[in-house]
Amino acid sequence: MTAVSSTLPTPRFTTVVAHNWKLAIAVAVVVSAVSMAGLPAAVSFWVVGATAALVAAAFTVNAYRRHYFGALLVAPAIAVLFVMNIFPLLWSLGLSFFAYQANQQTIRFVGLGNYVRILTNDLAAHATWGALINTAMFVVFTVSAQMIVGFLLAILFAKQFPLRKYLLILVLTPMMLSVVASGVFFTYYYDPTFGILSYVINSISGNQFILMSNKVGAVAGIVFADAWMWSPFVMLLVLAGLVSVPKYLYEAAAIDRISSWRQFWMITFPYIRGLLMLALLFRTIEAFKLADLVILLTKGGNDTLTISYHLIRIANEQNKTSEGAAISYLMLFMVIVLTNLYLYLANRRTQGA
C-alpha cells in the first residue's frame, strides 16, 4: 500500500488547529523566553518542558493527519536521540565557551578562552598534551595487540578440534567480566608481594621484580590487561568473517594447487576485511577513551595519564565544568577525524580492489 500524500491544506499561521506546528513553535519560543526571564528557574524548567511537549504534539498531529507514517515511526527514536544525545552535546559545546564551575553559581563568557588555556597555558597545556601523547600510545599498543591476538585466535577457532565449543566460551569470558573486576584481578596479579607474576619471576631470577615501577612496565601491564579483555571481541568479529567464506572457493583453490599464503590473501582476506575494519574502528574509539584500567592499575602514575582520565579529574573531581567541556570537544574532534580517516582509507581500498 502506498502512502497517499494527503491534501490537507497548510493552515494559516494564526489559525489555531492541532497540526499548526509553526504557530506551536512561535508560542513555545515566546512563552519559554518570558518564563525564563520572569519565573524562578525551578518553575521555568517545567514551563519550557511543557512548550517542548506542545511543539512535539503539533508535529505528531501534523504528521498523522498528513499520513507521514514513516516519520511517525522513527519519531520516538529521534526524540530519544535528541534528548539524550544531541541536546547535551550542544549544551556542553555552549558551556565550553564560558567560565563555569558546577559547584559555583557564577557564569561568565570567555569565548575560546578554555580552548586556548588547555592548548597553550604552560601548566594546563602541559597536562593536556602529555595525556594526549599517552593516549595515542595506548591506542597504538592496545589496538594492535588486540587485533593480532584476536585475529590469531579467530584463525585457531575457525578450525574444528576437540573441546572447541568449551574453549571458545572460556576465551570469551574476559569480555563479559566487569572492567572493575578485571582491574582488581590484575592489580593482584601484578602486585609485587601477593602477585603470581612477581612470585614466578622472583623465583627464577632471584631479584625482586616489580612490574609497575616504571613507565615501560606500567604501560605493558595496562596494555596486557586491555588486550586480555578485548581480544575476544576482535576474535568474534573475525570469526564471523572466516566462517562465512564458502568452502567451494578453497576446494577450487586446492585443485589449482594455490599456496595457502595466496589462498589467504585471495580468498579469506577479502571476506574478513570489512569486519577487521569494523573491529579496528570500534577498538580505536574505545581505546581513545581508556580510563578505567588506568584508574584501577596506576591512578595515572608512571606517566600513564590518559586524556579521558585527565578529563574525569578536571570535570568531575575539580568541578571545572567548562574546561572539561573544552577537553571533551577536543577529544570528540580527534575521534571524528580518526574515524573518518579510517572510513576514507577503507572505502578507497574497496573501490581500488
Add this chain to the structure above:
Amino acid sequence: MPAMTKVKGLATAASFAATLLVGGVTYASAEEVTLTMAVPDWPPTRIMKKFFDEQYKPKSGNTVKLDVDFIPWPDFYTRVNASLTSGEKKYNFIVSDSQWLGAFVEGGYFRKINDLIDADPELKATMESMHPAVLNAYSTYPNSTPNYYGFPQFPDVLVTYGRKDVLCNVDEQTAFKAKYNEKLPCTGEEIDAMDWNTFEHVGEFFQRKKGDKLAGQVLDDDFYGIAYQAGKGYDFSTSSVHTFVWQHGGGIWDETKAPTGHAEGVVNSPKSIEGMEHFLKLLKFMPPVVKTGTMDIFVSDQLFREGKVAMNIDWIGLAEASLDPKTSKVADKLVFGLAPGLRGADGKVNRTSQIGGQPFVLTTWTTPEQIKEAVGFVKWWLSPDIQHQFAAGGGQSAIKSVYSDPKYASYRPWDRAWANSLDWQKDMWHVPQFFELLTEQQDQYDLAITGKQDAKTTLDNIAKFQEDLLKNDGLIQ
C-alpha cells in the same frame, strides 16, 4: 562533557519530581520526619546506623527515620560531589571529609550552624567540650575561624600498628639491641616513645628474604619492617608528607594567613624539603609495592593483616578489621601505640600530624522541621553515653569527658593512643581549590616516591603551581 551534562539534566529532572513527592509526604503527616544521609560505607557509620535503629527516641515525640546511603569509600567523593552539584538536593546530612568544606560551602550546599549552636545551650556545651583540634578541622571554614559547619561523626588519627610476636621475640630483641644499641619497641608504651629513627631502624632490621629466619621461624615469603601510606590516589601521600614537613618545621600554604601568606618559599622552604627527604628515606624499607606508587592506606593495611610487615602506620578507622581473625592473620598478635614523631635536640618528640576522620554537615535545603530533628539527633549522637558505646564498638570520641575517662582506653587496643594524639593534630586546606591543590600535589609526590625526581624539585613544582593558582583566585596577593 556530553555524558555528564546528560546525567546532570536527568538528575535535575528527577530531583524536581523527588522534591514534589517528598514535599507532599512531609505536609501530609507532620509527625514523621525523614533525614536522608550520605555516608561512606565502613564500620564507624554502620555502627551509627545500628545505634540509631536500636536506641534513638526523639525528644520531640515525632517519628524520625534515618535513611542512610552507604557509599563505598573510593566512590564517595564523586558521588557526593555529583549529588550536590547536580542540584538534586537529595541529602540532608552528609559525612564530609574536612577538606571539602570550602568547596561545598562556597557552592551554597553546606549550611552554617552557628545559629543552631547559639540557640541551643545544650548543643553549645557539647561543641565546647570538643577537643579544639578536632573542632577546627571538622567544623570551621575558613579554617580555624569561629564559623561552624560540621559536627564530628568519626574523628580519626594515625597510630602505629605493631606485631607483638615479632617485636617482642627475645632473639630479635637481643639482635636489635646489639645492632642499634637501643631497645626494640615491644609494648604499647615503648611504641608511644618511638621516634622516626627507631621506626627507620625497625624498617631496616626486619627486611628479610624468603628462607631467612623471623622470630625463630623460617619465612616462606619476603618480610618487611614498616609500611606507611605513600600512594598516588586521593590524599594517600599528602597525609604522610604533611606530617613530616610540619614536624621538621616546614609548612604548607597556610590559608589562615591569606592573602599575605605565600606558597612559594613556604611549601619549598629548606625545612619543608628536609621533611620530605626524611619521608622519602623511609620508603626503601617498605614492601616493594611502594615503588609502584599505589601503596595507599588500604594496601598497607592489607599487608599488615596478611602478616607481611612488622609495623604499619594507619588510621584507626581501618583497625577493626585487623582484630577479626576472619580478615587478619595477626589478630591475636596486636599492639598499638602513638604514631612516631621527630625527636628534637632537647629530646622532646614532635608528633604534629595530619588529622583524619570526618564531620557530618547539614545541607542548605534541609527544612526547619528536619533541622530540629537533626539537631536532636546530633545531640543524642554526641551525648557521653552514646559516645562511650561508639568507642566501645570501635569508634572514637572527641568529647573531652568521654576520652579522658579511664575506661575509654580499655575499649579497643588502640584507644590508649587516642587522647595523647589529639593535641598534635592539624588539618590541610579547607579552601574551595583544595582538590586542585591536592591532585597536583599527589602527582608531584608520586614522582618523588617512585624515584623520578628529588624532594626539592617536587616541592618547587608544587610551590609554583600553588602560587599561580591561588594568585589567580585572589587568595595570594
